Structures are given as C-alpha cells and as structure tokens.
C-alpha cells in the first residue's frame with residue numbers, strides 16, 4: 001500500500017463499485033487538495049453520487065483505496081467510518097432530509113450537539129448560519145411549515161455549522177429556484193473558502209461547476225477529460241454525450 005501525497009486531504013485510487021451487480025464506478029482515481037472546491041461533473045447515472053458516497057466512507061468500495069489526511073479509510077470498520085463522517089465530514093443531499101420533530105435551528109444545530117458542543121453555543125452558531133442563508137426568520141418553524149427551498153437551506157446550514165474538514169455536496173441546489181441557486185452557492189463556496197473547508201460537489205450544472213477550482217468528469221463510472229452535454233431538451237431520456245478522454 002503506497003501512502004498518498006501529503007497535500008491531498010482526500011485521495012482515492014482505482015475505485016470499483018457495483019450496484020446490484022451493475023458497475024457504477026470502474027477504476028476511478030482522484031486527489032482532492034486541502035481547501036479546494038472540486039466539482040464532480042457528468043451526466044445522470046455517471047457515478048457522481050456513488051463516488052461521493054465512497055469518498056465519504058458511506059459506501060465501501062469493492063476494490064480500491066481511499067485515504068483521508070493520509071489515513072486509510074478503506075480498511076476502517078463501519079463504526080470508525082461512522083465516527084469519521086460525524087466528526088470530520090459534512091453531507092448535503094439533493095433533497096433535504098430534516099428531523100420533523102425539531103425546528104429549523106434545532107436541525108441545524110444537531111451535528112454540533114452530536115460533537116459535544118453545548119446547546120447554547122450550538123444554537124448561536126446554527127442561528128448565524130440560518131441568517132447567512134437568509135432563513136433566520138424561519139428558525140422556530142418545523143420542517144412541515146417550510147417550503148422545500150427553505151428546508152434545503154436549513155440542510156445546508158446544518159452541513160456548514162460544524163465547519164467540517166470536507167463537505168460533500170450532492171447537487172445541493174437541486175430543489176432551489178434558479179434565482180436562489182446563485183446566492184446559496186455563493187454563500188456555500190464563500191463559507192467554505194473562509195473556513196478552509198474542502199468541498200466535493202457533484203453537479204451536472206455548468207454554472208455550479210464554474211464556482212469550483214477544478215472539475216473532474218465522469219462518464220459511465222469512469223473518469224474522462226471532458227463531457228459535452230447537448231442542450232437538455234434534446235437529450236432528456238437519452239444518454240447521449242461526446243467525450244474526449
């Protein structure tokens with residue numbers, strides 16, 4: 001086993017993953033530098049979510065290596081990986097998953113409290129993030145009383161509040177209106193840069209990818225150099241793409 005380069009916070013080599021026997025990742029390797037915002041691009045079904053799940057230790061790869069700060073993740077047991085995700089990683093899903101019995105600030109404060117931060121400090125930090133994301137006024141509302149776009153902002157605040165070492169964001173602005181997307185993405189990337197948070201961002205939106213420092217592209221579970229997608233109207237329901245690898 002060869003250790004990864006020192007300046008890569010995450011490093012993966014030759015990842016292979018199958019879902020129900022079908023290949024989802026086929027030998028993907030990549031490094032993510034500390035503080036970098038890395039976009040993972042590619043059409044639907046190309047393996048972006050699977051790659052983020054593997055890198056974050058959520059989904060063990062059948063073959064390959066993953067290193068976080070020079071520590072092997074691929075040899076960790078499930079409980080150690082769970083602790084790593086809780087203490088060092090943040091995750092944003094394409095659709096918000098909130099605890100229905102907790103209000104917005106309690107949801108946003110939850111990861112902090114799981115890390116041992118006291119309720120008062122956790123509330124202050126959660127409130128700051130809700131304000132930054134323009135939903136401070138919703139802090140006392142339960143998820144059922146929020147719009148889907150507001151719920152997603154709460155989920156984003158929850159992911160940023162503990163200032164994770166690495167934030168995995170899987171299509172984080174998917175439920176937002178186009179007008180909201182730029183603002184939320186700017187808040188996310190500005191926060192990441194000012195707090196030194198490394199971001200791995202899955203997206204098939206070129207505007208979103210443009211905010212990243214670098215983009216890696218996937219196609220059919222493999223890394224390719226570029227993926228050119230024709231306009232959505234022409235390609236919906238088709239897997240048409242041209243590539244240069």
Ligand SMILES: Nc1ncnc2c1ncn2[C@@H]1O[C@H](COP(=O)(O)OP(=O)(O)OP(=O)(O)O)[C@@H](O)[C@H]1O
Nearest residue numbers: 019020023024042043044045046047048049050051
């Ligand atoms: N739980 C699962 N069970 C079976 N197949 C799956 C599962 N999750 C993903 N797949 C398949 O694995 C491949 C990669 O899926 P993945 O979700 O990683 O791609 P993606 O690029 O994130 O797609 P999208 O942009 O639609 O989210 C696809 O062919 C998908 O259908």
